[in-house]
Amino acid sequence: MTTIDVKSRFEAKLLRPAKPGNDTSWAFVVLPRDASEQLPRRGRTTVEGTINGHHFQATLEPDGQLSHWLQVSGELLEAAGTAVGGMVTLELAPVKKEPEPDIPPDFQEALAATPEARKVWNTTTTIARVDWIHWITSAKQLKTRAKRIVDACDMLASGKKQVCCFDQSGYYSKAFRAPEAESF
Template sequence: MIQNDSYSEFTATILSPARAAKAQFRAFVVLPKHVSEKLPRRGRTSVTGHINGVAFQATLEPDGQLSHWFALSEPLLNAAGSSIGSVANFDIAAVEQEPEPELPADLQQALAASAEASAVWHDTTTIARLDWIHWVTSAKQAKTRAKRVSDACNMLAEGKRRVCCFDPSGFYSKAFSAPKAATD
């Protein structure tokens, strides 16, 4: 199911990340701000949509500017007849129910070791779990990530259902941003 009030149509240029060797994707799109404004949240948000008429589902990432971006797979680009630098037609709408996020192995292992943290984890909403995962995976260094996994389990074991002091949009912390586009 989709949220019809979040439906938008737009055109966007297909971009390539400047650091293609480090990126886990070859192409991405930044949503126009007026499209992001119709979505239910500034943080990670799942959508269904079409690129040049070809269906897809994606999790949009916050860009730190109160908008979103998302990666495009090579098979999707090929099916849509698009390439880097081309302009494509999009339509998107937020999914009504966020899909259950994939639990990173390190966080899954830590939760399995703490019955109290695991109980609170399973009693939170999907959106709250998505924010916890986003906070953990947004760490840029392995040491920071390990500390966040530990801190998350401690906070959950204490009964905290939402990660504190975390702006999932990246607007205030600037922790998140769209990839820098390559310039030719």
Template structure:
């Protein structure tokens, strides 16, 4: 990453999630002032430096008007940091959002409905990411299956966005940062 005028700089404390207790990943919540400089309150992919180590990740809204970053074990080890450390960050939104990973069950359902697949192929990566998040945010298998059927029906009818989806997490429980372990 080459620093520019768009580069957001801040520090945040590295935390361990309370659940699952044996998680190999950690996380941090961006300061509200740093998050406010992002172009959206919803998910946004950034690239930058995590304590000097290059990274690219999708920040998720924390439901409180800020964003949080999931830090995998490899990045944490490369940076040589531990839970409780204050981490310097420098990042900026990517110019082009990456294509989200399509879950196998959704791929199969789309393949079975050519009109839904055609709409899927015509929407943006951000819209595809929203559909995937809406589908996967259901807690029960039955909810996920129903949402896949509903999504395919809506896409087949030409609908381009998941309806009634609070992308910021402020008005619903769709997004939130993990609870930190004590």
């Protein structure tokens, strides 16, 4: 079993999303504020931890309330021996090195078509890349997403290494939130 440097330990109820999309097997947990405050940032951040003693690594999403929420897959629910509505014990710690984010195909194409942007992209930090991708993928409409990709390439090509004016926590813009929980 893998051991982690536990930064926070808490119990939480597994919630079912009211709108789970096509996959109804997942659940989620909203982190208590004090547990979230132990993490290095209010935006997306990757943690390793255990749920009911079962090890996992996942990227937490901001909840717009200066905390985070964790999506718990059906496989992780099963491995942890739990189900929606049950209480779980979580232990979390930030990963020592944030993993490289997956670049969405449409953004990859835009970067490939803009060598100046690609050059600056390659010199940014992993955290900055996470924020750029989060800004692009958080667009609610395809038109907005397309504009953000163009804007990202323009900003990168001009030498900007970080997306400006993006509240990665969602607190000031209320852009992010945990899913709405289904009533039991």
